[in-house]
Amino acid sequence: MSNPLLDALTRAVDAAPDDVTLRLHLAELLMTDGQQDAAVSHCAVALQHDPSNAEARVLMSRAMGVPSAQPAPAEGDVPTHTGKGFDWGQAESDISDVAPEPMFVDEGAASDPSASAWDVESSTVTLADVGGMTQVKERLNAAFLAPMRNPELRKLYGKSLRGGMLLYGPPGCGKTFIGRAVAGEMGAHFVNVGLADVLDMYVGTSERNIQDVFRLARDNAPCVLFLDEVDALGQKRSMTRNSGMRTAVNQLLTELDGAVTSNEGVFVIAATNQPWDVDPAMRRPGRLDRTLLVLPPDAEARESIFRHHLRHRPVEGIDLRRLARATEGYSGADIAHVCETASEHALLDGVRTGKARMIGMGDLEAALQEVRPSTGPWFDSARNVVQFANEDGTYNELREWMRKHRKL
CATH class of the missing domain: 1.25.40.10 (Tetratricopeptide repeat domain)
Structure with a gap:
């Protein structure tokens, strides 16, 4: 019923x-x-x-x-x-x-209840794989590597096993590669965090993501935590109209301080193309208190980069020194693009003739006519900063380099 x-x-x-x-x-x-x-x-x-x-x-x-x-x-x-x-x-x-x-x-x-949104890597790259950049290597040794390799001296001088450094310079000049090399030299884990990995449209989620990634680094200490595009993640709060972004910057500052949990064994390396947009509080002592300028590779480094990108390609009659002289002002990414373009030239020629051939200097020189340095716009922006916004001398090193290379 x-x-x-x-x-x-x-x-x-x-x-x-x-x-x-x-x-x-x-x-x-x-x-x-x-x-x-x-x-x-x-x-x-x-x-x-x-x-x-x-x-x-x-x-x-x-x-x-x-x-x-x-x-x-x-x-x-x-x-x-x-x-x-x-x-x-x-x-x-x-x-x-x-x-x-x-x-x-x-x-x-x-x-997998322990799964994380970020990969914890074991870097096999060392500073020996970084061509040239002698001054950069010396600064890295003083800031991170020497204290790590000498625990007795570190204890004697009260040097903590933690630190932060801001790498800045034109895009494509190897800042991420240098971060991996530091991790490899230290035998430490490497966690690479980009802007898209952290920022979220929902209120509170960005702060939680920042907290989680620092917790992951502490759990895997010794660890190099690489923060890419930190100018967006740690933007000046005076320039930020969104309250959510301001609280995200505040959370990042808190984690850098290690106020709640010790950051012992966590080395924070941040990278940016726009250091003048980073919140000044980020560079306070105890946070990203050391700054390292990463400029376009010098002649020795350019030669090494060409050698690296051509080593597995069929080449003949290549003059690396001549290529290095012809690529003044090119970034590492620009040189990689030159090698890729030269390979395309040889490949297309093989398709037309029906016979594969080696990559020669003619292909690389033709590629140089197509691929121009990408660092010019960055130096145009930097010129105004070093001329009119360098009262505290933060960018003195950049100013001297630009004067030496006639970019100022």
Whole structure:
């Protein structure tokens, strides 16, 4: 015999399918009437509309026969089967025809609860792999590597096993590569964090991401934490109109201080193309208190970069010294592009003639006519800074280099 009340409520739910409260009321009455399967279907639909609804989860567990002693899951929890309680994985299977998308069990998270959004790498690159840049290597040795290699002297002079350095210069000049080389020299882990890995549109998420990445670095100490595009992540708060961005900068400053948890064994290397846009508080002593200018590679470095990018290609008659002289002002990325373009020249010639040939100087010289240095716009921006915004002498080294190379 049909139940008039259930019939009326069913018609009401059909007329208002998005009314979760009404649907759950119907599910509870169906359970009372012994129609468990129908109740499960309604609970599943309710959870499709409101996945975090605690009442729907409780009703679902009751309808599917969870023992009464089983505690109800808290709102926001993702229960998993422990072998003693309710099997949420089986629940997904039972209602798959009603709710095909998983609502209770996140399989990826359950399979690897320690998974992180950032990779912890073991760098095999060392400073020996960095061509030229003698001054950069000397500064890195003084700031990071010498204290690490001499623990007795470090203890004698009270040098802490932590630190921060800001690398700045034109794009494509090897700042990330240098960060990996420092990690390789130290035998430390390397965590590379970009802007897109941290910033989020939702309030509070960026701050939590920053906190998580520093926690990951501390858990894997000794570790080099490389913060790329730090001018966007640590932008001057006076230039930031978005309150969310200001709080993200505040969180980054707090983590750099190690105010809550010690940063011992965590070496923070930040990189930027726009150091003048970085919040001054980021460069306070104890944070990114050392600055290192990474300029376009010198002749020795350019020769090494050409050698590196041509070593696995079929080449003949290559004059590396001549190429190095012809690429004054080119960044490392520019030189890589030159080698790639030269390879394309030889490849296309082989396609036209039907016969493969070696890459020669003619191909590289033709590539140099196509690929121009990309560092010019950066020096145009830097020129105004070193001339009119260098009262404290922060950019004296850059100013001297630009004068020497007639860019000022």
